[in-house]
Amino acid sequence: LQDAVPLTLGQEVSAWASQLETASGRIEFNIKELYSLPLGGTAVGTGINAPENFDKLIALEISKKTNLPFETATNKFAIMASHDGLVNMMSQLKLLAVTFLKIVNDLRLLSSGPRAGLSELQLPANEPGSSIMPGKINPTQCEAMAMVCTQIIGMDTSVSIAGSGGHLQMNVYKPLIGYNIIKAINLLQNACKSCRENMIEDIQPNRPKIKQYLEDSLMLVTALAPLIGYEKASQIAQLAHKKNISLREASRQLNYIDQAEFDDLINPKSMVGTD
Secondary structure (H helix, E strand, O other), X not given: OOOOOOOOHHHHHHHHHHHHHHHHHHHHHHHHHHHEEOOOOOOOOOOOOOOOOHHHHHHHHHHHHHOOOOEEOOOHHHHHHOOHHHHHHHHHHHHHHXXXXXXXXXXXXXXXOOOOOOOOEEOOOOOOEOOOOEOOOOOHHHHHHHHHHXXXXXXXXXXXXXXXXXXXXXXXXXXXXXXXXXXXXXXXXXXXXXXXXXXXXXXXXXXXXXXXXXXXXXXHHHHHHHHHOHHHHHHHHHHHHHHOOOHHHHHHHHOOOOHHHHHHXXXXXXXXXXX
């Protein structure tokens, strides 16, 4: 909760969008590892007692029925003895959960208040209030998503331990691995749908509050540092804070910079890289 240089709400949201796009790309890239099937390797991967070409034919049939690029594994010993691909996929779901957890924690902080917190964002009122405080808007969708993400982070640890728990050609933890991956997917899907429908689509910026914070921010003085130096810029900020006056008035009193130059540099739009 320290004062800092400004950015636009759009820039803040763009970071969340980029995180989600990257997480989605990781999942799409890493899922390719799951298309190699060990079917036809029978007990240990040698293919003993399997009909000729069974491995290739069954992979082809599964691919046709699912419309997914399944193929027979080049090395069935590796796929049967380990479940590294599944462990990796669970890790990608964990990373997605970490991303969501970061985003909803940001939303929860930005919407805190309305008077005791930041209150830069206004969440839709899905409930009449808290259980005891009438009219209080709790960030319930953020909290629900946070619990889902925390659960998935723990499930990833279970899958990692299970993946390492196999012996030689046999890993008896596969039901746990499969259950956790499917459960994680379902949890994330349901949480995303609920968050989108009950919160994201109706979030509104609290424009007066954002404007107030911007105008009161002492860290706008950062834009003066290249011209007058860090030390003098710091003195302006400290004087403004000490006397509870504006940066402009503090700058006028110290007279380190012409007021026209001050007004030109202390321009939030130029500081955030937008026109």
